[in-house]
Amino acid sequence: MSQALPHMPPFNQLSQKPANVTTFNLTPLPFLMPIPSPTVRAVAALSLTQLIGWGASFWLPAVTGPAMARDLGMTLPMVMAGPTVMLVVMAIASWPLGGVFERFGARPVMVIGSLFGAAGLFVMGVSAGPDLYFLAWLILGLAGATMLTTPAQIAVTEIAGDKARQALSVLILAGGLTSTIVWPLTGVLQAEWGWRAPTLLYAALILFLCLPLHWAVLARKPREKSAAKTTAEPVVIDRPRFALLAITFAANGFFTWGFALTIIILFEAAGLDHASALTAAAFIGIAQWGGRMVDFLGGRRV
Numbered sequence: 109m110s111q112a113l114p115h116m117p118p119f120n121q122l123s124q125k126p127a128n129v130t131t132f133n134l135t136p137l138p139f140l141m142p143i144p145s146p147t148v149r150a151v152a153a154l155s156l157t158q159l160i161g162w163g164a165s166f167w168l169p170a171v172t173g174p175a176m177a178r179d180l181g182m183t184l185p186m187v188m189a190g191p192t193v194m195l196v197v198m199a200i201a202s203w204p205l206g207g208v209f210e211r212f213g214a215r216p217v218m219v220i221g222s223l224f225g226a227a228g229l230f231v232m233g234v235s236a237g238p239d240l241y242f243l244a245w246l247i248l249g250l251a252g253a254t255m256l257t258t259p260a261q262i263a264v265t266e267i268a269g270d271k272a273r274q275a276l277s278v279l280i281l282a283g284g285l286t287s288t289i290v291w292p293l294t295g296v297l298q299a300e301w302g303w304r305a306p307t308l309l310y311a312a313l314i315l316f317l318c319l320p321l322h323w324a325v326l327a328r329k330p331r332e333k334s335a336a337k338t339t340a341e342p343v344v345i346d347r348p349r350f351a352l353l354a355i356t357f358a359a360n361g362f363f364t365w366g367f368a369l370t371i372i373i374l375f376e377a378a379g380l381d382h383a384s385a386l387t388a389a390a391f392i393g394i395a396q397w398g399g400r401m402v403d404f405l406g407g408r409r410v
Contacts, residue, residue: 146325147268151275153325154260155282157318161225161256162283163290164310165248166191170287170369171294171386172303179303182238184373190245191369197249198256205253213330214263215322221255222319224248229311233304255318266327281401287368288393295386368392 169176169187177184208217228247235241253259264279265272297306371392375385 146327147264147271147275149325150264150267150327151278153321154263155279157222157314157321158256158260158279158283159286159289160310160313160318161251163286163294164229164307164314165225165252165256166194166365167287167290167369168294168307168310170372170389171291172298172306173373175298175303176241180235180237180241182241186238187241188369190241193242193245194249194252197246198252201250201253202258209259209262210330213327214259214266215326215328217254218259218263218322218326219319221251221253221259222314222322224251225255225318226311226315227251229307229314233307233311255322263322263326266330281397284397284401285393288390288397291372291386291390291393295383 169190173184173187176182177187180187205217224247228244228251231240231247232244235244260279261276264275268275294306297309368389372382372385372389375388376382380388
């Protein structure tokens, strides 16, 4: 005897949700499938390009300086004068760039700066004496003015707008690890293949990594100005105070940047071998990063 089939609801009722059944929203969760905003992408890319740019230029002789001096027939103080040349050229070249950034935005300027950076490191990597060595630093000074720090901050501001403060804090925070990451890498490459190997490798990284990132993630055009026009009051500079401020900044740079640039050499003079001196010096970057982290966390509460 055949059994009766259970009662089946009409087909058009099969898709209706029973009252006692809980359903789940299957929309992808944001933390599982994050979609980076333009600001996040820009800050991430610029954190990397700034780390490479500064580590490959200003901080390079901290590791390679003695080997450069021996190979190029220069004294160590002459080699260490290279980063000073870079900073001076950066300062001079920065004056006329304000209008360029305002008109064209940071993207094309930083792309050109990447070309300067790659060219400067290439010239340094193939140099055989002081002439090309200092020419390389002149070119790197132009790269610094068009690619490092200020251009990156302008680029972040163009994208983030009113929310640029926290984005800039993250960018500065990431920069604190430059020496911690780049110095050991440079030391390993130099020990294996000589000082020219990391120099030329960093030139390639700037050309084939930094330049495409600057082109891909930065704003396509400068941020539009506000339609409201305001008349700015003329600024009166207190010359004595301005001079004192300039002297203070210069002294601070002399004791911080200058000290950090020679710290590996000083550790070696104190009796440490090169590897130990390099390791000890790399921890300075961690200390800098810690200080910037305190500033970053504290700044969010202001």
